[in-house]
Amino acid sequence: MKALSRRTLLAALAASLVAPARAAAPRVAGEPPGASEPDQGPGAPQFGAEVPYVQTPMPVVDAMLGIAGARPGDRLIDLGSGDGRLVIEAARRYGVPGLGVDLDPNLVALSRERARAAGVEALVRFVVGDLFDTDLADATLVTLYLLPEVNLALRPRLLRLAPGTRVVSHDWDMGDWEPDRSLIVAAPNKPVGLRRESAVHLWVIPALLAGDWRGRLAGEPDALLTVRIAQRYQALQLSWRLDGSPPSALPRSGTVQARATGDVAQLVMPGPAGPVRMQLRLRSGRLEAELVTAAGLRHPALLQAV
Numbered sequence: 002m003k004a005l006s007r008r009t010l011l012a013a014l015a016a017s018l019v020a021p022a023r024a025a026a027p028r029v030a031g032e033p034p035g036a037s038e039p040d041q042g043p044g045a046p047q048f049g050a051e052v053p054y055v056q057t058p059m060p061v062v063d064a065m066l067g068i069a070g071a072r073p074g075d076r077l078i079d080l081g082s083g084d085g086r087l088v089i090e091a092a093r094r095y096g097v098p099g100l101g102v103d104l105d106p107n108l109v110a111l112s113r114e115r116a117r118a119a120g121v122e123a124l125v126r127f128v129v130g131d132l133f134d135t136d137l138a139d140a141t142l143v144t145l146y147l148l149p150e151v152n153l154a155l156r157p158r159l160l161r162l163a164p165g166t167r168v169v170s171h172d173w174d175m176g177d178w179e180p181d182r183s184l185i186v187a188a189p190n191k192p193v194g195l196r197r198e199s200a201v202h203l204w205v206i207p208a209l210l211a212g213d214w215r216g217r218l219a220g221e222p223d224a225l226l227t228v229r230i231a232q233r234y235q236a237l238q239l240s241w242r243l244d245g246s247p248p249s250a251l252p253r254s255g256t257v258q259a260r261a262t263g264d265v266a267q268l269v270m271p272g273p274a275g276p277v278r279m280q281l282r283l284r285s286g287r288l289e290a291e292l293v294t295a296a297g298l299r300h301p302a303l304l305q306a307v
């Protein structure tokens with residue numbers, strides 16, 4: 002492991018003492034994800050040298066890949082990849098091809114050696130580079146062990162990744178963009194911090210579902226569904242109206258809170274004959290809706306943006 006300088010060690014210790022789960026600011030429904038955030042753009046060298054090298058303990062590596070549901074078919078990018086452990090473990094255990102990017106050429110050389118020793122050199126790639134210049138478009142899974150302000154600087158770029166892409170961060174959150182899941186992992190050999198444990202946070206990039214949508218229920222030419230969605234990250238406020246002569250088990254109007262998971266949102270609306278489940282999926286710019294009554298009757302509809 003690269004020796005830590007006094008400065009980086011102090012930075013690491015200071016960083017580790019900041020409460021990992023900071024209180025989230027209140028959300029404002031209606032603002033699209035990341036709408037008001039300036040993009041740091043490629044090359045933000047002000048952070049370049051500020052993230053110290055601290056290894057993620059192996060139990061935390063396991064937890065990060067586990068919470069992300071790493072699987073064959075994924076493409077992993079670890080930003081600031083250190084000795085390559087996240088990339089190598091994902092390849093070794095799950096057959097996931099990966100890219101590790103680190104500013105430090107010695108760590109990149111060490112990662113290549115470790116990948117060879119683990120027999121996964123054909124699946125992984127390690128490059129010397131700045132994480133702010135790294136093209137993330139191809140990733141289905143991005144892992145981070147950086148610092149809070151670096152996570153925040155990356156946030157606008159992460160929010161523009163394909164819906165469903167997972168982002169996992171060791172210890173640090175993303176400000177008011179709440180994780181979809183978090184857990185605390187015992188880390189007896191953690192080299193920094195007073196508590197021998199780590200926080201692991203998962204975000205699933207939400208599709209932009211916000212807007213007004215309208216379409217007819219299939220097989221019900223006189224039932225027009227209108228949906229208005231306000232969105233803040235994954236949090237949705239959904240108002241709907243059914244005009245014309247819809248099936249009697251469906252509610253005519255209402256408002257519910259829901260969450261987007263990637264390009265899908267599922268919610269339950271109270272109906273005259275029991276709860277009605279609605280699933281929405283964004284596909285090719287249209288919203289596929291399906292309403293399922295308490296009796297199990299399905300009413301699909303294809304909604305267009307209006």
Ligand SMILES: C[S@@+](CC[C@H](N)C(=O)[O-])C[C@H]1O[C@@H](n2cnc3c(N)ncnc32)[C@H](O)[C@@H]1O
Nearest residue numbers: 049052055056057081082083103104131132146
């Ligand atoms: C806390 S370590 C994490 C290492 C590894 N991902 C892990 O979890 O074990 C952060 C790493 O980021 C690297 N780093 C710092 N700033 C960077 C930058 N701007 N671009 C790429 N790597 C950077 C450091 O060299 C260090 O190896």
